[in-house]
Amino acid sequence: xxxxxxxxxxxxxxxxxxxxxxxxxxxxxxxxxxxxxxxxxxxxxxxxxxxxxxxxxxxxxxxxxxxxxxxxxxxxxxxxxxxxxxxxxxxxxxxxxxxxxxxxxxxxxxxxxxxxxxxxxxxxxxxxxxxxxxxxxxxxxxxxxxxxxxxxxxxxxxxxxxxxxxxxxxxxxxxxxxxxxxxxxxxxxxxxxxxxxxxxxxxxxxxxxxxxxxxxxxxxxxxxxxxxxxxxxxxxxxxxxxxxxxxxxxxxxxxxxxxxxxxxxxxxxxxxxxxxxxxxxx
DNA sequence: AGCTACTCCTGGTAGC
DNA sequence: TGCTACCAGGAGTAGC
Numbered sequence: 643x644x645x646x647x648x649x650x651x652x653x654x655x656x657x658x659x660x661x662x663x664x665x666x667x668x669x670x671x672x673x674x675x676x677x678x679x680x681x682x683x684x685x686x687x688x689x690x691x692x693x694x695x696x697x698x699x700x701x702x703x704x705x706x707x708x709x710x711x712x713x714x715x716x717x718x719x720x721x722x723x724x725x726x727x728x729x730x731x732x733x734x735x736x737x738x739x740x741x742x743x744x745x746x747x748x749x750x751x752x753x754x755x756x757x758x759x760x761x762x763x764x765x766x767x768x769x770x771x772x773x774x775x776x777x778x779x780x781x782x783x784x785x786x787x788x789x790x791x792x793x794x795x796x797x798x799x800x801x802x803x804x805x806x807x808x809x810x811x812x813x814x815x816x817x818x819x820x821x822x823x824x825x826x827x828x829x830x831x832x833x834x835x836x837x838x839x840x841x842x843x844x845x846x847x848x849x850x851x852x853x854x855x856x857x858x859x860x861x862x863x864x865x866x867x868x869x870x871x872x873x874x875x876x877x878x879x880x881x882x883x884x885x886x887x888x889x890x891x892x893x894x895x896x897x898x899x900x901x902x903x904x905x906x907x908x909x910x911x912x913x914x915x916x917x918x919x920x921x922x923x924x
Numbered sequence: 925a926g927c928t929a930c931t932c933c934t935g936g937t938a939g940c
Numbered sequence: 941t942g943c944t945a946c947c948a949g950g951a952g953t954a955g956c
Contacts, residue, residue, distance in 0.1 A: 643949060674932090701950080722950055723933085758933045760950070774952085799926060808951080815950070906928075907949075 644721040646780070646813030647856035649701050651876060652727060657696045659729045660705070664692040664747040672741040675756065677764040687765040688717060688744065700776050700812035703727070704769060718764040718772045719754065725761030728753045777811040780849050785811070787846040794834040794842055801837060802830035803905035814849070817862060817885045820910045822848040824884045829916040830904045836919060855881065884910040 644652070668688045670681035677684070691707040691714050698704065705717035719727065730736060730751045736743050737755060742763050744752040754763055766772025778784040797804055804810055805819045814822070823830050825848035828841055837845065856862060861876035879886075883893055888901040888910060897914040902924075 645950095720950085723948080724935095756933095757935070758949090760932065797925090803926090806950085816948095 643723050643815050643817070644701065644725070644861070645815035645818050646698075646701060647818070647853055647878065648861035648876065649698050649703060649721065649813075650857050651861040652721070653696055653698045653703055656703075656727055656729070659750075660693050660746070660752060661696050662693070664690060665707075665752075666690070666745040666747055669743040669745070670741075671736075671743065672756075672759060675741040675754065675759065675761065675763055677762055678766075684763070684765055687715065691715075691717075693717075699769065699773065700779070700808055701815070702773055715765055715767045716769050716772060718762075718766060718769070720762050720764070722756070722758070722760035722762070724758045725754065725756040728755065775809045777807075777809055780811055780813055780853055785846070785850075787843045790846045791839055791842040794837050797834045799834055800830065800904065801828060801832045801834050802907070802909060804834050806905070806907070811849075813853070816907050816909075817882075818849075818852055818856065820885045821852045821883055824910075824912060824916060825852060827915055827917075829918045829922075830902075830909050830911060831922045831924065832919050833922070884912060886910065 665688050668685045670676050670684060673681050688707070691709050693705050694708050695706040696703070697706075701720060703719040703721070705719070707714040707717060719725070730753050733743065733745070733751055736751065736753050739755040739757050740753050741756050741759065741761070742754040746752060754761065764772050778789070793810070794801070794804075797810075802819055802823065805814050805822070806816070820830070822845060826841055826845040828837060828845060856876075856878040859877040859881070862879040862882075863876045884899050887899045890899050891897070892899055892912040892915060895912065895914045897912050900911055900913055902909050902911065
């Protein structure tokens with residue numbers, strides 16, 4: 643599933659192709675993909691809008707729009723599980739999984755394709771109105787070791803579901819949470835207020851390090867859906883320490899990586915590097 | 925407050 | 941080989 647590094651990779655690769663371009667019109671091929679309201683409403687809101695900036699907030703891809711030199715809202719794209727954005731040379735290149743196609747003023751088409759149809763394209767007058775409450779960006783200055791320490795102490799949730807909560811910290815998903823918790827030596831069932839100061843500092847460093855390295859490697863790809871717009875896979879999946887390595891030896895201690903379910907999510911741990919605290923219910 | 929269960933979806937795969 | 945059943949999972953929501 644695309645997480646912060648994959649979304650950041652999409653933004654960087656897409657930016658030169660779409661910034662400065664004007665959307666001539668939108669074709670909605672799967673109505674539920676677009677928000678708000680009806681496809682007709684979406685088409686009216688995006689028509690003749692120029693993309694003046696492309697950036698990322700949490701896992702949202704944000705297109706800042708202008709029409710006639712005036713701000714015209716934002717187009718928000720969330721890839722969810724299997725969404726992808728591609729610039730195509732012709733309308734004919736839109737494939738069977740194409741859900742929305744935007745015709746650009748250079749005659750090319752921006753295609754949003756999404757096998758599982760969970761992804762969304764959402765026009766909103768302002769960013770804040772189009773996204774729910776979001777926690778700090780883990781790669782920006784507000785995310786400090788001290789902030790994390792006190793934020794963990796103020797909550798009583800299990801650490802993994804807390805880190806997956808976008809209102810707590812924005813951008814992490816199942817893969818990078820498992821990787822960061824391994825790097826920090828924290829068991830995913832640990833109640834957040836029981837994470838020690840030293841472990842919280844390790845966790846802060848682990849989150850920053852794993853996201854930074856994943857972006858450097860253009861994200862992770864381990865099936866056909868997790869690719870850059872150019873069709874090239876990322877390379878971070880080769881760095882995975884625990885995610886998807888159930889039954890394999892830990893790269894640090896040789897113990898067998900185990901899989902458990904936490905908050906309904908597949909979770910991967912090294913039972914030796916990530917000691918389970920006492921008196922923690924499963 | 926925080927937990928589980930359910931919903932949305934379909935390709936891939938395990939089991940027979 | 942061909943069929944069915946089940947699973948993954950981000951995020952929103954309902955209910956306890």
